[in-house]
Structure formats: structure tokens, C-alpha cells
Amino acid sequence: MTTKTIDPMLPLPWRIRRARRDTRDTFTLDLEPAKAGDSLPFLPGQFNMLYVFGAGEVPISMSGDPANPGSMTHTVRAVGAVTKAMSKLKRGDTIGLRGPFGARWPVEEATGKDVVIIAGGIGLAPLRPVIYYILARRERYGRVTLLYGARTPGDVLYQSELEQWRGRFDLQVEATVDNIPTGQNWRGNVGVVTLLIAGAGFDPAQTLAMICGPEVMMRFTVIELLKRGMSEESIFISMERNMKCAIGFCGHCQFGPTFICKDGPVFRFDRIDPWLSKREI
Numbered sequence: 001m002t003t004k005t006i007d008p009m010l011p012l013p014w015r016i017r018r019a020r021r022d023t024r025d026t027f028t029l030d031l032e033p034a035k036a037g038d039s040l041p042f043l044p045g046q047f048n049m050l051y052v053f054g055a056g057e058v059p060i061s062m063s064g065d066p067a068n069p070g071s072m073t074h075t076v077r078a079v080g081a082v083t084k085a086m087s088k089l090k091r092g093d094t095i096g097l098r099g100p101f102g103a104r105w106p107v108e109e110a111t112g113k114d115v116v117i118i119a120g121g122i123g124l125a126p127l128r129p130v131i132y133y134i135l136a137r138r139e140r141y142g143r144v145t146l147l148y149g150a151r152t153p154g155d156v157l158y159q160s161e162l163e164q165w166r167g168r169f170d171l172q173v174e175a176t177v178d179n180i181p182t183g184q185n186w187r188g189n190v191g192v193v194t195l196l197i198a199g200a201g202f203d204p205a206q207t208l209a210m211i212c213g214p215e216v217m218m219r220f221t222v223i224e225l226l227k228r229g230m231s232e233e234s235i236f237i238s239m240e241r242n243m244k245c246a247i248g249f250c251g252h253c254q255f256g257p258t259f260i261c262k263d264g265p266v267f268r269f270d271r272i273d274p275w276l277s278k279r280e281i
């Protein structure tokens, strides 16, 4: 395996090794470098710019295991022009990739602490590398809890992996759905993900929280954690904005005094909170 310095604006060709559909609108691509032996080490929380030829380029977080940088995994929700074009790609197709970019989740700062991971919808994808990272070093952390909310049972991501994690004695996993459409089966919790917080039973004084999901979900989750006595300094969220360069150059992702691509996407809550409450940022 070789790792080299590359122009951050230059997409490199990566080949789709496996493409699979996760839910109605979400799919996962496993990518391998077109040039065998290349690898791109990344940290949980970082993202790549993925370029679909003829369609455009979008930021997508890594959702795979950081211990395996020779294979990049991305889970994508098809919402618009580029992600819909990406959803049509097949095994063997080539995609342009530049990265990794952005700040990581605080997996090192969490050493010796309890960790609560709270994900909404596709927000589980950028947090999955955190779970791999922690499970590979499980003895370094206290109690680890994953709270996950999806719209419907059919929208639950990584179902078999969630079940596997749930079967472990060293990981507490709770999932909930907003509603159960006719014809879908679900025997778990129903309601928004914030409702799971009360039952999670972590000690706010020694827990670090990592949250990813729609902004409204993150806002209510933070309010609930603060109500339970957690400090703003112990809460981390991941922000999304439109991006072009991903290296702090073009200003597309500016948010208050920060650039989401370079200073984020992961932020300690107290550092981003003043800008979250302002309109028209």
C-alpha cells in the first residue's frame, strides 16, 4: 500500500467494487483505487468529494471502517441531480474522488469516557466509522450507547449490522421509527430519537455525545442532552452546507466565521451554537 501527497483539487479515479441498495432511496458504494495499491487513510467524520462524470461533484462522508483505507465506503441518499446519477452507477464503473477532507469526530478525546452516539436517518452513515473505531479499541471507552431514529422501518440503515451490534454485551443499541406504514413490520420503539435519551441511562458528567442527522433533529437532541445536565463542551454535531472546493478557498460553505469544509463538518457544539441561532447565515 502507498500513500502520497496529492493535489486536493484533482479527483482521482476509483472503481466501484460493490454497489448495493440499502433502502428505497439510499445506497452504499464500496470503492477501490483504480490504481492498485493506492490508499487514502481517513478519520471517522471526514468526507470525500465524489465526482460523477457528466453530473457533478458532491461531498459524501466515509461510512466504512477507517482501519481499511484501501477501500472507501460511502452511503448516499439520492436526493438530487448528482446523487441520483450516482445511484445508477454499477460495479466496475469509475468515479472521481478527492479527499479526505474535514475535521474528525472526537474519538480520541472520548478515551476513558462514556460515549453516546445519536443518529437520525442518513446521519448514521458518517457515524458508522466511529462505531468501528471504538469497537476496535473497546477497552479504552466506558459505556457506549447508539441511539438511532429513522422515518419508517423500511428506512432503517445497516439493519443486519445494527442487529449484530445489538447482540453485543459491550454496546447498547436502541432504535426507533417515526411511524410504521401499513405492510411494514417493526416491534421496536416508535417516536422521535430524542425519546430514547431518557432510557439510555448515561452519566451526563462523564459522557461525550456525537450527533448527526437533520438540523432540526440535532437541535432537539442537543436541547434534551443539555436538559439532562450535559455541558455544551461535551456535545459534537456534524454540519452540512453546499460545497465546491472543500479546502476553505471558495467560500461556498461559509457559516459565520467558519468554513464547514475545513473547520468542520464536525464541531464542538459551543463553538457553533452562536451561529446556529442566527437567521440568514
Ligand SMILES: Cc1cc2nc3c(=O)[nH]c(=O)nc-3n(C[C@H](O)[C@H](O)[C@H](O)COP(=O)(O)OP(=O)(O)OC[C@H]3O[C@@H](n4cnc5c(N)ncnc54)[C@H](O)[C@@H]3O)c2cc1C
Pocket (backbone or CB within 6 Å): 047, 056, 058, 059, 060, 061, 062, 075, 076, 077, 078, 079, 080, 081, 082, 083, 084, 122, 125, 126, 239, 240, 241, 242, 243, 265
Ligand atoms: C460534509 C458533508 C457530508 C455529507 N455526507 C453525506 C453522506 O454521507 N451521504 C449523503 O447521502 N449525503 C451526504 N451529504 C449531503 C450531500 O452532499 C447532498 O445530498 C448532495 O450534495 C446533494 O447533491 P445533489 O446534486 O444530488 O442534489 P441537489 O440537486 O443539490 O439537490 C436536490 C434537492 O435535494 C435537496 N437536498 C440537497 N441536499 C440534501 C440533503 N442533504 N438532504 C435532503 N435534501 C437535500 C435540495 O434542497 C434540493 O431540493 C453530505 C454533505 C456534506 C456537506
Ligand code: FES
Pocket (backbone or CB within 6 Å): 242, 243, 244, 245, 246, 247, 248, 249, 250, 251, 252, 253, 254, 259, 260, 261, 262
Ligand atoms: S467548499 Fe469552498 S470554502 Fe468550503
